[in-house]
Amino acid sequence: MKSIHAGLSWPRIDDAPIEVACPFCDTLQSAPRLVEGDAAHCCRCGEMLYQNRPRSLARATGFSAAALVFMALAHLFPSITVDAGSVRRELTILEAAAAMLREGHPLVAMAAVAFTLIAPLSLVGGLLYVAAPLRFGVALPGARGVTRLFQLSEPWNMLEVFLLSILVAMLKLGVVGDIQLGVGIWALAGLVFCTAAAMAGIDRLELWDRLEIALQAKR
Numbered sequence: 001m002k003s004i005h006a007g008l009s010w011p012r013i014d015d016a017p018i019e020v021a022c023p024f025c026d027t028l029q030s031a032p033r034l035v036e037g038d039a040a041h042c043c044r045c046g047e048m049l050y051q052n053r054p055r056s057l058a059r060a061t062g063f064s065a066a067a068l069v070f071m072a073l074a075h076l077f078p079s080i081t082v083d084a085g086s087v088r089r090e091l092t093i094l095e096a097a098a099a100m101l102r103e104g105h106p107l108v109a110m111a112a113v114a115f116t117l118i119a120p121l122s123l124v125g126g127l128l129y130v131a132a133p134l135r136f137g138v139a140l141p142g143a144r145g146v147t148r149l150f151q152l153s154e155p156w157n158m159l160e161v162f163l164l165s166i167l168v169a170m171l172k173l174g175v176v177g178d179i180q181l182g183v184g185i186w187a188l189a190g191l192v193f194c195t196a197a198a199m200a201g202i203d204r205l206e207l208w209d210r211l212e213i214a215l216q217a218k219r
């Protein structure tokens with residue numbers, strides 16, 4: 001019976017049993033359909049197989065939108081203020097990256113751009129592009145490719161590591177000059193939190209399932 005509204009409920013529209021391999025012990029088993037808020041566990045080791053998280057799309061949409069706002073703030077406002085004698089300079093992340101490039105640290109400059117701009121934009125932007133219209137059972141053009149892309153970029157989202165290394169560098173430099181952290185750094189912290197919350201809110205299997213349902217409805 002296909003009584004489910006396309007994209008609004010989950011799991012699968014067809015009644016075929018879902019074959020899932022346990023990510024921990026590799027046991028292949030057929031798993032049940034879940035109601036919202038429920039989770040399926042491995043019959044052998046008890047590891048969680050998948051989960052039907054409550055309001056997952058709404059949460060993913062909300063947190064990824066907030067993450068993008070934090071990302072914009074992080075780049076609009078200065079992140080560090082350097083007091084070197086009579087000169088006082090406020091630098092945004094990209095200005096600091098440009099300065100690093102001039103000083104002969106291209107790797108640090110590239111890491112700054114990759115971790116604060118490219119990785120979050122592809123991860124959170126991709127999630128928002130897919131999750132927001134899926135709430136209404138709609139898949140935008142290229143949604144499948146975008147989902148693959150942001151799942152690929154997930155391991156590269158190491159902004160928290162970058163943030164920590166900035167703080168350590170600040171502590172070291174703090175001994176020499178007078179360096180202060182600006183609004184941009186706190187916005188980056190907000191970006192880290194919202195990215196984690198957006199990714200934690202959604203189950204991969206659920207996302208793909210809802211995507212397939214929306215794509216089927218399109219045909």
Ligand SMILES: [Zn+2]
Pocket residue numbers: 022023024025026027042043044045046047
């Ligand atoms: Zn298992």
